[in-house]
Amino acid sequence: xxxxxxxxxxxxDGTGLTVEAIGHxxxxxxxxxxxxxxxxxxVDSPEKVEQVLTRIEKAAQESGLQPIVISSIxxxxxxxxxxxxxALMLDVFESYLTPLANLFGSDPAQSVNISHGIDNDRRYSxxxxxxxxxxxxxxxxxxxxxxxxxxxxxxxSRSGKTPTCIYLALQFGLRAANYPITExxxxxxxxxxxxxxxxxxxxxxxxxPERLMQIRQERRANSRYASLEQCEFEVRQxxxxxxxxxxxxxxxxxxxxxxxxxxxxxxxxxxxxxx
Amino acid sequence: xxxxxxxxxxxxDGTGLTVEAIGHxxxxxxxxxxxxxxxxxxVDSPEKVEQVLTRIEKAAQESGLQPIVISSIxxxxxxxxxxxxxALMLDVFESYLTPLANLFGSDPAQSVNISHGIDNDRRYSxxxxxxxxxxxxxxxxxxxxxxxxxxxxxxxSRSGKTPTCIYLALQFGLRAANYPITExxxxxxxxxxxxxxxxxxxxxxxxxPERLMQIRQERRANSRYASLEQCEFEVRQxxxxxxxxxxxxxxxxxxxxxxxxxxxxxxxxxxxxxx
Numbered sequence: 001x002x003x004x005x006x007x008x009x010x011x012x013d014g015t016g017l018t019v020e021a022i023g024h025x026x027x028x029x030x031x032x033x034x035x036x037x038x039x040x041x042x043v044d045s046p047e048k049v050e051q052v053l054t055r056i057e058k059a060a061q062e063s064g065l066q067p068i069v070i071s072s073i074x075x076x077x078x079x080x081x082x083x084x085x086x087a088l089m090l091d092v093f094e095s096y097l098t099p100l101a102n103l104f105g106s107d108p109a110q111s112v113n114i115s116h117g118i119d120n121d122r123r124y125s126x127x128x129x130x131x132x133x134x135x136x137x138x139x140x141x142x143x144x145x146x147x148x149x150x151x152x153x154x155x156x157s158r159s160g161k162t163p164t165c166i167y168l169a170l171q172f173g174l175r176a177a178n179y180p181i182t183e184x185x186x187x188x189x190x191x192x193x194x195x196x197x198x199x200x201x202x203x204x205x206x207x208x209p210e211r212l213m214q215i216r217q218e219r220r221a222n223s224r225y226a227s228l229e230q231c232e233f234e235v236r237q238x239x240x241x242x243x244x245x246x247x248x249x250x251x252x253x254x255x256x257x258x259x260x261x262x263x264x265x266x267x268x269x270x271x272x273x274x275x
Numbered sequence: 276x277x278x279x280x281x282x283x284x285x286x287x288d289g290t291g292l293t294v295e296a297i298g299h300x301x302x303x304x305x306x307x308x309x310x311x312x313x314x315x316x317x318v319d320s321p322e323k324v325e326q327v328l329t330r331i332e333k334a335a336q337e338s339g340l341q342p343i344v345i346s347s348i349x350x351x352x353x354x355x356x357x358x359x360x361x362a363l364m365l366d367v368f369e370s371y372l373t374p375l376a377n378l379f380g381s382d383p384a385q386s387v388n389i390s391h392g393i394d395n396d397r398r399y400s401x402x403x404x405x406x407x408x409x410x411x412x413x414x415x416x417x418x419x420x421x422x423x424x425x426x427x428x429x430x431x432s433r434s435g436k437t438p439t440c441i442y443l444a445l446q447f448g449l450r451a452a453n454y455p456i457t458e459x460x461x462x463x464x465x466x467x468x469x470x471x472x473x474x475x476x477x478x479x480x481x482x483x484p485e486r487l488m489q490i491r492q493e494r495r496a497n498s499r500y501a502s503l504e505q506c507e508f509e510v511r512q513x514x515x516x517x518x519x520x521x522x523x524x525x526x527x528x529x530x531x532x533x534x535x536x537x538x539x540x541x542x543x544x545x546x547x548x549x550x
Contacts, residue, residue, distance in 0.1 A: 015537040017446075018300055020550075021293040025347065026371055029383035039550075041537050066378065070371075072300065088378050096301055096345075096365045103341065103363050108304035120531075125493060127532065131438045135410055163406045166441055170532070171292075218400060256395075257402065257445070262290040262316050275295075275314075 016041030130169035137177035155205035173274035204249030291316030405444035412452035430480035448549035479524030
């Protein structure tokens with residue numbers, strides 16, 4: 001813990017992913033503040049809570065600043081122990097379980113583990129199949145199961161197609177293929193022949209040529225592939241191609257993979273398969 | 276909206292992923308309740324709020340049950356409009372921004388968009404590189420850059436290595452390779468030669484043979500590969516191999532990809548590269 005730097009702890013008895021995401025989005029509203037961020041998952045026993053409490057108090061003493069705890073602890077018993085800390089406590093379950101329990105007229109289960117019944121097995125299979133589908137149908141290099149695809153991403157090399165497909169598979173169970181538009185496809189601004197039967201499944205990614213150059217330079221410095229001229233040419237050609245074929249597209253320059261995936265689904269009206 | 280079924284809306288001016296995760300974990304505490312769950316991302320204009328309000332009131336009327344709204348809306352203006360709804364409102368930003376603003380002694384920024392400075396460019400590159408690394412080093416079929424790997428997952432075919440590697444890359448920027456232990460490696464319970472120089476980077480996944488059989492049956496029904504006998508043999512051999520080489524491992528049977536990834540990191544002491 002750095003001196004004079006406040007610490008925010010994201011604490012959970014599960015993976016900590018949700019509470020970490022909440023913490024990131026809340027702290028992003030206070031950019032002028034220097035805050036050390038620490039995620040502590042699987043705090044699910046009295047012994048672990050004690051270790052966490054010690055760590056929180058240490059951060060408080062070393063920095064001289066009250067720490068922040070953002071937590072989601074299912075068990076009352078564990079949560080109560082954690083709340084003995086001197087930190088500012090923002091507890092998602094504490095805030096919201098009571099109003100929900102009142103609404104439902106029933107008590108929360110206080111169980112951390114998700115049941116692994118048939119529903120979850122199905123969900124698991126859908127996810128895994130979708131991930132393998134995305135990998136097998138990446139970059140047009142390999143299998144092309146465009147028939148089975150929910151969506152086919154098209155765009156120039158390094159416009160963000162691969163991670164977006166992978167994310168669509170993992171998060172939403174969607175079968176996302178991708179096809180890179182290469183120079184061979186750019187003699188005309190008509191869609192490459194192989195894509196034409198699937199026009200209704202296509203979604204384009206475009207990108208600012210300078211940003212593309214920067215990304216490609218990291219991969220193959222000083223190549224023609226990474227030159228600004230080449231990047232400008234390819235992006236222009238692909239944008240014309242997408243407009244001409246009336247394929248919807250997004251500009252990937254300023255968007256994270258999560259944003260690309262969710263905006264694409266909402267723009268193209270694609271429903272998740274799991275979730 | 277089904278009659279007599281309550282609806283929970285997860286509403287955000289961003290991707291909606293965080294608030295949806297909060298909603299899922301809260302509602303998981305009330306399994307006896309039938310709740311239709313609807314995520315509405317990118318609610319970032321007065322017009323969109325009006326559409327959402329109409330939708331919420333429609334759900335209330337059709338079901339006769341008060342809807343639930345779990346939301347994270349950064350803008351005060353948009354949030355106030357949403358709060359005119361008759362739903363039970365659980366608003367993450369409303370609950371937590373005020374205590375944080377008091378602690379920091381400064382006002383929240385009220386900006387939805389994450390700035391895309393150098394930090395985010397670096398984060399973007401790390402993620403993308405990690406995803407490509409995971410894909411290139413999947414299943415031992417292709418490139419083997421074990422030298423560069425942060426972790427190498429080992430286990431029988433279909434024990435969950437691939438999605439876990441992909442998730443480690445996307446979420447944490449980790450370079451995760453994997454190597455399937457196949458029958459050829461099972462003549463002895465010593466580690467395969469190719470893995471020995473990397474013993475300190477290895478992490479094992481094991482799985483219940485019956486669950487493995489079920490997964491493999493979906494892939495190649497009635498094959499020897501998917502027989503219970505074969506699954507039992509492979510799992511037993513690999514567990515002996517891992518124990519003998521003192522490679523840490525997790526049982527993947529009951530764990531989601533998120534749980535596998537986060538537990539593995541915490542057990543092996545692997546730090547994230549991004550986040």
